[in-house]
Amino acid sequence: MASPHVAGVMALIKKKHPTWSQAAIQSAIITTADDVDLAGNRFIDMKNWKPSNIFARGAGHINPPKAMDPGLVYDRNFNDYIGYMCGLKYNPTLMQRITGRKVNCTTVKNIKPSQLNYPSIMVTLSSKSSNETITRTATNVGKANSVYTPKIIHPANASLILSTNRL
Known part of the structure; x- marks a missing residue:
């Protein structure tokens, strides 16, 4: 049943922001998704019955009001x-x-x-140490002069250096 719900939320966002691309709308939904339920509890990973992380649950549950005004979007064409x-x-x-x-x-x-300018980043890890520079372009669709702080979650066996801590 997720598909019709997502389609409905996408239609609502498109109504409010008619110039946004499907990728921008997808980005708004992904980046504003909740990682807790309505009671404030973390979702459970059904595989091991422990609180889930982003690698087990994906972006989380859609939050339509937040998705209407995400602040930043990652667009593609x-x-x-x-x-x-x-x-x-x-x-x-x-x-x-x-x-x-x-x-x-x-x-x-x-x-x-x-x-690919997607809200998350996928990198293939190998046993050999390697460096890869990843680039993302975020578009401010929120208030002018807003400041954003990136939230970085990565596997324990990977290291990461972020070129900026504020957007």
Whole structure:
């Protein structure tokens, strides 16, 4: 039943913000989701019956009033997805089925999964030490001159350096 609820929330947000893309609306929903229930309790990971973390539950439960005014959104466009699919090495037939047009991936800037401007970040970890620079572009859709502080959650076996602690 989540799908019709999400679709309804997306329709409400689109009504309030008609110029926002689907990606901006998705970002608003993801970044404002709650990680506690209505009583203020953390959600339970049904696998081990302990309080869940973001890796077990995803973004959390939709909070429609907060999603209406998220402050920041991470936007993407059609060409970003083309570059993403080319980076995943989709073949020309599959690309045409998905996009409805012929795509020549040799002429497109490939986008690695970690570089797609999505509210969360996915990086493949290996046993070898490696460095990767991840970039995100956030758009302020809230009050002018607002200040935002990033919330970083990562696995214990990974280290992270953030280039800025305030947006």
